[in-house]
Amino acid sequence: MIPAEKETGIRVTGEKERKAENRQRWLVFLTAGLCVLGAMAVLASFTGMWPWKKNSYNTYTLQALSWLQGRLDLGRNYTWLELAIYEGKYYVSFPPFPSVLMLPFAAVFGERTPDGWIALAVALVGVWHICALCREEGRSRNTAVAGALFLTLCNGWLWITLNGYVWFFAQNCCFTLCCMSLYHAVRGRGCLSLGLWACAVGCRPMTAVFLPVLLWFLLRKEREAHPDTSWIRLLIRKAYWLAPAAVIGAGYMLLNALRFGNPLEFGHNYLPEFVRAEQGQFDLSYLGKNLLKLIRFPVFQDGNPESYLLWYPIDGVGVYLVNPIFLIAPVAWIHGLRQRRKELRGLLVLLPLCTAAYVTIVCMHRTMGGWAFGNRYLLETMPFVFAGMLAEKPESERMIRICLPYALLCMMINLLGTVTTYNHWI
Numbered sequence: 068m069i070p071a072e073k074e075t076g077i078r079v080t081g082e083k084e085r086k087a088e089n090r091q092r093w094l095v096f097l098t099a100g101l102c103v104l105g106a107m108a109v110l111a112s113f114t115g116m117w118p119w120k121k122n123s124y125n126t127y128t129l130q131a132l133s134w135l136q137g138r139l140d141l142g143r144n145y146t147w148l149e150l151a152i153y154e155g156k157y158y159v160s161f162p163p164f165p166s167v168l169m170l171p172f173a174a175v176f177g178e179r180t181p182d183g184w185i186a187l188a189v190a191l192v193g194v195w196h197i198c199a200l201c202r203e204e205g206r207s208r209n210t211a212v213a214g215a216l217f218l219t220l221c222n223g224w225l226w227i228t229l230n231g232y233v234w235f236f237a238q239n240c241c242f243t244l245c246c247m248s249l250y251h252a253v254r255g256r257g258c259l260s261l262g263l264w265a266c267a268v269g270c271r272p273m274t275a276v277f278l279p280v281l282l283w284f285l286l287r288k289e290r291e292a293h294p295d296t297s298w299i300r301l302l303i304r305k306a307y308w309l310a311p312a313a314v315i316g317a318g319y320m321l322l323n324a325l326r327f328g329n330p331l332e333f334g335h336n337y338l339p340e341f342v343r344a345e346q347g348q349f350d351l352s353y354l355g356k357n358l359l360k361l362i363r364f365p366v367f368q369d370g371n372p373e374s375y376l377l378w379y380p381i382d383g384v385g386v387y388l389v390n391p392i393f394l395i396a397p398v399a400w401i402h403g404l405r406q407r408r409k410e411l412r413g414l415l416v417l418l419p420l421c422t423a424a425y426v427t428i429v430c431m432h433r434t435m436g437g438w439a440f441g442n443r444y445l446l447e448t449m450p451f452v453f454a455g456m457l458a459e460k461p462e463s464e465r466m467i468r469i470c471l472p473y474a475l476l477c478m479m480i481n482l483l484g485t486v487t488t489y490n491h492w493i
Contacts, residue, residue: 118183151334164269182231193243223441241270257308
């Protein structure tokens with residue numbers, strides 16, 4: 068037996084290490100968070116997108132208020148919002164989880180919910196979990212800060228966090244929930260991780276395709292503890308992890324069935340825009356032209372080489388200009404292949420397949436996000452791609468130094484493009 072005083076000493080040492088690591092994580096978050104807040108303040112000063120600005124696109128608040136009144140539809144039409152029309156009633160056409168988040172605020176503030184502040188809080192929670200994920204994967208403080216700033220400032224994330232507009236708030240919530248889910252997956256908290264993933268699916272349903280990647284992270288520690296046990300057997304043993312996600316998913320399906328008579332219909336197919344479209348909301352005929360939009364270069368205004376470049380404020384522009392993660396991540400992936408580490412084989416197969424599946428589904432949509440700067444429909448993939456880069460454990464500091472000029476160029480493009488697009492189109 069271990070003597071009492073030694074046992075206490077071991078416990079105290081472990082407690083000190085845990086507290087020290089928590090302090091390190093908060094230090095990383097404060098550094099990255101202040102940089103993010105500074106960038107947001109600069110953008111707000113040029114665009115007027117302050118967190119206290121009134122939000123006219125408060126669809127989720129209106130839905131939450133209807134629920135509190137015992138009604139599933141909105142009761143009337145709001146002509147400036149994208150609403151599904153079904154059997155003469157007007158419904159919110161977007162997945163419902165953001166309205167669940169807004170319920171307590173709607174109960175207190177009514178239609179005047181502080182949407183901008185809520186969006187800011189959601190964004191900062193995401194930043195914290197990115198920093199914590201970096202630390203959990205063994206990254207240094209400097210690398211964790213650089214990684215968090217790279218993911219947020221250089222890849223178009225700021226566009227969706229500046230206000231509570233219905234389209235952007237859903238993506239803001241989804242991005243943060245994906246970061247939270249990945250962080251808890253790396254820590255082996257299966258029920259919590261998959262529950263958060265189900266909440267993310269309730270913001271952006273296509274996020275469901277990344278479930279295999281999430282399960283890989285969850286089972287990684289289990290596999291290390293039981294190296295002779297197959298992945299399938301481990302998954303069967305941990306099947307109870309899926310219980311919270313199943314309950315949340317059942318809630319979505321019940322709500323869909325009560326509103327539209329179809330457990331898989333969130334309402335977007337009943338938007339007038341897609342009802343009128345000959346091919347509907349999703350169709351294979353959209354794939355080719357939307358893939359081209361992901362690689363198109365800006366053109367001179369009116370074809371005049373003495374004019375400025377038109378950066379396509381509708382449906383996106385070349386990913387290599389505004390989403391550097393999609394060029395840097397393959398470098399980490401190739402590094403992982405060259406290492407030939409057996410424990411990475413599953414991730415090296417699953418991550419590119421799931422990302423490709425997501426991009427394919429998105430490009431089969433009639434639009435690529437409509438009005439926005441950059442490629443906002445790709446944002447949900449980025450937490451998973453970033454987590455894959457961390458798990459593959461390349462020489463992070465060296466990669467950051469090599470890619471820093473490119474990342475900074477993309478950051479400047481995103482900042483200037485965000486200001487220009489908001490100012491020219493509001």
